[in-house]
Amino acid sequence: MTRKIAAIFLLLALLPGAAALAAPLSDDSQACLDCHAQATPGIVAAWQASRHAQTTPAQAMKLGGLAAKLSASAPPPEALATSVGCAECHTANADSHPDSFEHQGFQVHAVVSPADCARCHPVESRQFQQNLMAHARGNLVDNPLYMDLAAQVNGVQQVDGAAIAVTPAEPNDEAESCIYCHGSAVRVVGQITRQTDFGEMTFAKLDGWPNHGVGRLNPDGVKGSCAACHSRHRFSMAVARSAYSCAECHKGPDVPAFKVYEVSRHGALFFAQHKDWDMNKTPWEPGKDFSAPTCAVCHVSLLADGEGNVIAQRSHAMNERIWLRLLGLIQSHPHPKSPQTSLIRNADGQPLATTLDGRPATAFLIDQAEQDKRRQTMRRVCLACHGQQWVDGQLARIDAVSQSADAMVLAASKLVRRAWQDGLAQGPAQGGSPFDEYIERLWVEQWLMHANGARFAAAMMGPDLGVFESGRWPMAKNIRQMQDWLIQRKGEK
Ligand code: HEC
Numbered sequence: 001m002t003r004k005i006a007a008i009f010l011l012l013a014l015l016p017g018a019a020a021l022a023a024p025l026s027d028d029s030q031a032c033l034d035c036h037a038q039a040t041p042g043i044v045a046a047w048q049a050s051r052h053a054q055t056t057p058a059q060a061m062k063l064g065g066l067a068a069k070l071s072a073s074a075p076p077p078e079a080l081a082t083s084v085g086c087a088e089c090h091t092a093n094a095d096s097h098p099d100s101f102e103h104q105g106f107q108v109h110a111v112v113s114p115a116d117c118a119r120c121h122p123v124e125s126r127q128f129q130q131n132l133m134a135h136a137r138g139n140l141v142d143n144p145l146y147m148d149l150a151a152q153v154n155g156v157q158q159v160d161g162a163a164i165a166v167t168p169a170e171p172n173d174e175a176e177s178c179i180y181c182h183g184s185a186v187r188v189v190g191q192i193t194r195q196t197d198f199g200e201m202t203f204a205k206l207d208g209w210p211n212h213g214v215g216r217l218n219p220d221g222v223k224g225s226c227a228a229c230h231s232r233h234r235f236s237m238a239v240a241r242s243a244y245s246c247a248e249c250h251k252g253p254d255v256p257a258f259k260v261y262e263v264s265r266h267g268a269l270f271f272a273q274h275k276d277w278d279m280n281k282t283p284w285e286p287g288k289d290f291s292a293p294t295c296a297v298c299h300v301s302l303l304a305d306g307e308g309n310v311i312a313q314r315s316h317a318m319n320e321r322i323w324l325r326l327l328g329l330i331q332s333h334p335h336p337k338s339p340q341t342s343l344i345r346n347a348d349g350q351p352l353a354t355t356l357d358g359r360p361a362t363a364f365l366i367d368q369a370e371q372d373k374r375r376q377t378m379r380r381v382c383l384a385c386h387g388q389q390w391v392d393g394q395l396a397r398i399d400a401v402s403q404s405a406d407a408m409v410l411a412a413s414k415l416v417r418r419a420w421q422d423g424l425a426q427g428p429a430q431g432g433s434p435f436d437e438y439i440e441r442l443w444v445e446q447w448l449m450h451a452n453g454a455r456f457a458a459a460m461m462g463p464d465l466g467v468f469e470s471g472r473w474p475m476a477k478n479i480r481q482m483q484d485w486l487i488q489r490k491g492e493k
């Protein structure tokens with residue numbers, strides 16, 4: 001063991017950046033490092049390269065104005081004078097953490113929740129609760145219609161004579177589908193005791209973990225995961241601002257933002273040039289620090305010009321610049337007022353923001369004045385790099401494409417309703433799922449994939465995806481396919 005400890009000190013001295021540490025470490029965090037440099041060297045190295053290792057909250061408070069990275073006016077006094085080490089995050093708020101376990105004399109929890117970050121970053125944590133993302137789990141599991149969709153996607157099908165039986169997927173299978181992105185419920189389900197290099201240890205046994213879905217329900221009851229974008233343990237701005245960090249969840253055919261961005265001119269410039277950009281500066285200056293927008297530039301970042309005039313405020317709510325919900329459920333509609341979409345009821349009593357014939361659930365959606373305000377905020381971002389005619393021309397196209405995609409969804413909705421009325425498929429009124437049969441699945445593809453393909457292609461400005469691969473061609477073909485199916489089935493009846 002003594003040789004092991006000597007090796008640890010040697011390792012610590014050799015770790016990159018170790019000599020450059022400008023911030024003192026708390027005794028508690030030193031204790032963690034003494035073991036963890038050997039137990040989890042990858043984590044320690046990433047942390048050492050982070051600003052958390054190199055700055056104390058007291059030092060950070062000195063950076064004022066737009067450059068300030070710390071939003072707390074009074075960070076916890078006990079954590080002011082030391083760097084933000086393992087203990088400052090993993091032992092904070094111990095009383096509210098059912099996942100705390102006794103670990104070498106400390107009450108440690110593995111699941112660091114937004115409430116722990118909020119001790120120093122309260123503004124980001126508060127704003128994130130206004131983001132749809134923080135509610136992404138509840139928006140799914142508290143909406144019976146969406147859960148039916150999830151069951152029809154994830155269920156395992158078995159052929160049983162002429163019928164098809166569906167059995168629910170098992171939890172570890174489910175964990176790799178919807179809730180991977182939307183977020184699991186992390187719960188303590190007991191304890192595990194096992195041998196480690198440092199002897200026998202006992203840890204809290206967690207169910208629903210690993211997971212860093214954006215709307216994760218943490219053991220302390222707080223929603224969300226900051227690590228979804230701020231990869232631990234570097235917590236780097238450059239990573240969060242890169243388009244890659246959003247790709248993990250925003251790429252599939254239902255939500256193809258990254259797929260569009262990848263082929264857009266903005267994306268082309270990002271991929272070719274971002275190594276030469278200053279991805280770390282705060283505030284971020286368009287033109288000087290970077291020459292084309294990433295996802296963060298258009299949706300999140302604090303942007304200012306060379307004189308320090310603010311172009312757009314940072315927001316972790318991430319919807320101050322979004323007026324329209326493109327991800328139409330089932331048609332596009334003004335952005336919901338509350339990030340908890342499971343509360344919405346349309347005129348037919350369904351938990352959807354529009355009816356099947358396209359009427360919006362207006363009481364739950366932002367009004368015209370709010371839409372205009374948000375559009376202007378996005379427009380100001382564009383105007384940092386473009387002229388008005390270029391920008392207004394593009395924004396008008398987003399509206400036009402959304403409207404024509406809505407019309408194509410309406411056509412498909414008419415066909416699926418005819419199938420239900422004529423008894424050719426079992427819809428909700430007949431006690432069936434609206435998502436399981438063949439014609440219903442064609443209808444789902446119309447709004448969930450093809451219409452979104454067209455709308456996202458206009459919004460993220462890379463039309464390729466919205467013409468043949470997704471969008472227009474498949475929408476047009478799908479309507480013909482649905483109609484053909486109806487005609488054939490009617491003939492058989
Ligand atoms: C005596 C050595 C030692 C000390 C001191 C120590 N740890 Fe650990 N810790 C370990 C080992 C060994 C593991 C198990 C690693 C593994 O899963 O193989 C571990 C695991 C963990 C885990 C993961 C638990 C899980 O369920 O996956 C966390 C979080 C953690 N330690 C945090 C800390 C923090 C924070 C401190 C300081 C307050 C600390 N540790 C102090 C040795 C130590």
Ligand code: HEC
Nearest residue numbers: 036040043044047052084085086089110111112227232233
């Ligand atoms: C700024 C806060 C912060 C600091 C500082 C920090 N962590 Fe973490 N740590 C996190 C977050 C966030 C997670 C992700 C847990 C989750 O969300 O499920 C995490 C996860 C972990 C895990 C479990 C996940 C895994 O990959 O096994 C271990 C072990 C761990 N941290 C150890 C450490 C050690 C050791 C240090 C010090 C070198 C440290 N942490 C410093 C925030 C922090």
Ligand code: HEC
Nearest residue numbers: 051055056057060069079084116117120226230235236237
């Ligand atoms: C005890 C206070 C404290 C806690 C807790 C804390 N941070 Fe920090 N955070 C800081 C300080 C100090 C800085 C560095 C500010 C500076 O360099 O000016 C920082 C910087 C950051 C940055 C900017 C990094 C960069 O590269 O510019 C991010 C992102 C961040 N923290 C996220 C988090 C997240 C997420 C959590 C929770 C998992 C967290 N922090 C917990 C104090 C804290």
Ligand code: HEC
Nearest residue numbers: 132139146149150153177178180181248249250255327341
């Ligand atoms: C790879 C990540 C990922 C997976 C896996 C995923 N989603 Fe999503 N989901 C998203 C994203 C991203 C959005 C938001 C897109 C937007 O607003 O443009 C979203 C939004 C939604 C919404 C809208 C919720 C609302 O009312 O605000 C529903 C419903 C939904 N997803 C259902 C599902 C179902 C059902 C599954 C599993 C069968 C699933 N998702 C799997 C990433 C994912």
Ligand code: HEC
Nearest residue numbers: 131132133136139181182213214228245246249295318319
């Ligand atoms: C771990 C998965 C995940 C990652 C990573 C992720 N998102 Fe999301 N995002 C989602 C899900 C899921 C939703 C939809 C939640 C819902 O509708 O309930 C969403 C919704 C959004 C929304 C709509 C917010 C609103 O309130 O209208 C925006 C904007 C967004 N994401 C932008 C981003 C950006 C920018 C990044 C990268 C910096 C990113 N997301 C990274 C999963 C993710």
Ligand code: HEC
Nearest residue numbers: 069114117121124125128226229240282296300301302314
């Ligand atoms: C969906 C992705 C996403 C999630 C989730 C997220 N952030 Fe961020 N965060 C970003 C982006 C992008 C930036 C860069 C903003 C900018 O350029 O001004 C950022 C910047 C920050 C900064 C740096 C501020 C500065 O001036 O350096 C802090 C601190 C921070 N986030 C804390 C948090 C905390 C705490 C949480 C959890 C409550 C969180 N973030 C969740 C994407 C995210």
Ligand code: HEC
Nearest residue numbers: 246250257258261293294295298322323324325326327459
């Ligand atoms: C040039 C600016 C720009 C860039 C870059 C950009 N977006 Fe967008 N984004 C927009 C516009 C404009 C809209 C439409 C606004 C609206 O829906 O009201 C939008 C809408 C969205 C939405 C909302 C969709 C919905 O259902 O309402 C999400 C989510 C999103 N973008 C994610 C991303 C991601 C992820 C990236 C990077 C891969 C990205 N965006 C890059 C401008 C941009």
Ligand code: HEC
Nearest residue numbers: 264265266286287290291292293381382384385391394461
């Ligand atoms: C940081 C600067 C910057 C911002 C912010 C920005 N753009 Fe761009 N945009 C560019 C550059 C640079 C090009 C490439 C011009 C070229 O190659 O000729 C471009 C290209 C475009 C194109 C042409 C796409 C193509 O493939 O031909 C459109 C349309 C566009 N931008 C619209 C917008 C809109 C709308 C916004 C705001 C939602 C916006 N831009 C925000 C810098 C920016």
